[in-house]
Amino acid sequence: MIRLYDYWRSSASYRVRIALAMKHVDYERHDVNLLAGEQGDDANRARNAQGFVPTLDVDGQTIGQSLAIIDYLDATYPDPPMVPRDPLARAHTLQRALVIAADIHPVNNLRILKRLGAMGIDQAGRDEWYRHWIAEGFAALEALAGDGPYLGGDAPDLSDVCLVPQMYNARRLETPLDAYPKLVAIDAALTALPAFAAAHPDKFSPA
Amino acid sequence: MIRLYDYWRSSASYRVRIALAMKHVDYERHDVNLLAGEQGDDANRARNAQGFVPTLDVDGQTIGQSLAIIDYLDATYPDPPMVPRDPLARAHTLQRALVIAADIHPVNNLRILKRLGAMGIDQAGRDEWYRHWIAEGFAALEALAGDGPYLGGDAPDLSDVCLVPQMYNARRLETPLDAYPKLVAIDAALTALPAFAAAHPDKFSPA
Structure with a gap:
């Protein structure tokens, strides 16, 4: 039995949901409400030493860190x-x-972002921080991108699985994307794929 | 021909040097002086889209990101x-x-750290930031550690290769380590190994 402990808007969780959907793995999803602070509860810390999401539970054995989880899925569902x-x-x-x-x-x-807030950085400053690091990373990724249709070329790969949730976050914070035409086109091609669509946060929103 | 572009005190570079030493790979080392800002030069950006170190150059093909480099080394020098x-x-x-x-x-x-400084966070605030994230991560890692002698059990693995440079950084910033007895013991066992000793920053210090 495979269980995923995640939060609908967590981008690391979104990565794992994409990989699970691509590989057609059946799993039971359990919500850990980050806004309510449930990630720090004893129950979540017992399955995830960092007190994070996502966690994959495979017959009682737990794995944290989205890239480690996806590596496990890749080894067991090739x-x-x-x-x-x-x-x-x-x-x-x-x-x-x-x-x-x-x-x-x-x-x-x-x-x-919470710690920056506690250090006196206001919402505008935190938003600027957020957009700055996306811009730095996306500039590098745009330079590393090939001719598509995906970052992985003809087939989506682990980097595509990471791109889509990061693009979703970038848009939530209204990050300008004009400088990354390849990434925008690749994201559009990816989000049209059934596995990526099935993993979208809106499908798991509690509201 | 394998070339490594690194900086003696960069902890991601230190990881790659450990892996190269463990696998007895011959390579030519090139210094990119981070304090002089050389990582942002055109020459470094041409080989590393992020303008970071380390970069591995294999017959003119470049790889960035230390964990990607180590994955490549593991595939080619098993x-x-x-x-x-x-x-x-x-x-x-x-x-x-x-x-x-x-x-x-x-x-x-x-x-x-530079960006925090530009946002008005003083040296004491930046040091506190640095120690805080080490403490959070080390607490999780202490919970995940087994009975040793290494994080990987009887043989050092990728997580050990990451631990030693992070411990070096923690000590440089005088981070309290009393709460992580397993990590301290594992670090001591690791740093006694020839490959880990050969990769230590002091061996590559310009002074």
């Missing part, structure tokens, strides 16, 4: 693959994924 | 392996590595 087999192509997929998963998302997540 | 073969064990190694490589290091690196 079709379709999330990374190419060629060592250099594989490294480039991971590089693109990590531009988002290491250098955009973690510096913009809720705990960081 | 001995010793950086991740276990079992899917769950592999995911747990990646999870531990990402606690550091996604959730500690990127929120504390030079560009973040």
Whole structure:
């Protein structure tokens, strides 16, 4: 039995939902309400040492960190693959994924924004912070993008799985996207795919 | 021909140097002086779209992001392996590595600290920021650590390669470590290994 503990708007959770949908994995979804602070509850910390979402529970064995979860899914449900087999192509997929998963998302997540607020940075300052790191990362990713239709070329890969949730976040914060025409086109191609559409936060919104 | 573009004190570079040493890979090292701003030069941006270090250059093909570089090295120089073969064990190694490589290091690196400074956060505030995210990540990692001697158990793995540079950074900023006895013991066991010792920043200090 596979259980996913996630939050509808968490972008790391959104990545995992895309991978699960691409691989047609059946799972039971459990909501951890970040706005209510449920991620810090004992129950969530018992399954996720960081007190984060997402967590994958496989027959009682838990895995945290979205890229580690997706690696597990890729090892156990290999079709379709999330990374190419060629060592250099594989490294480039991971590089693109990590531009988002290491250098955009973690510096913009809720705990960081809360801490900035506690340090006296106002909402406008926090929004500027958020958009700045997206702009830095997207500029690099635009330079690394090929001719499409996806970041992975002819088939979506792990970096595409990271791109769509980050684009969703960028638009929520009204980040200008004119400088990233390749990324905008790739995102449009990706969001039209059934697995990406099925994982969209709106499908899991409590309202 | 393998070239590594790095900076002696960059902790992501330190990770790659450890992996290269563990796998006995011959390489030519090139310094990119972060304090002089060389990472933003055209030459460095041509090889690393983010304007970061480290970059691995393999016969003119470049790879950025330390975990992507180490994945490439693991695919091309498989001995010793950086991740276990079992899917769950592999995911747990990646999870531990990402606690550091996604959730500690990127929120504390030079560009973040500089931006905090530009936003009016003074040195004491920046130091507190730095120690806070190390403490959060190390608390999770201490809970995830097994009985040693390494994070990877009997053999060092990718998460050990990430731990040692993060411990080095923690000590530079005088982060209290009393709450992480397992991590301190594992770090001591790791730094005694020849490959870890050979990669230490002091070996590459310009002074």
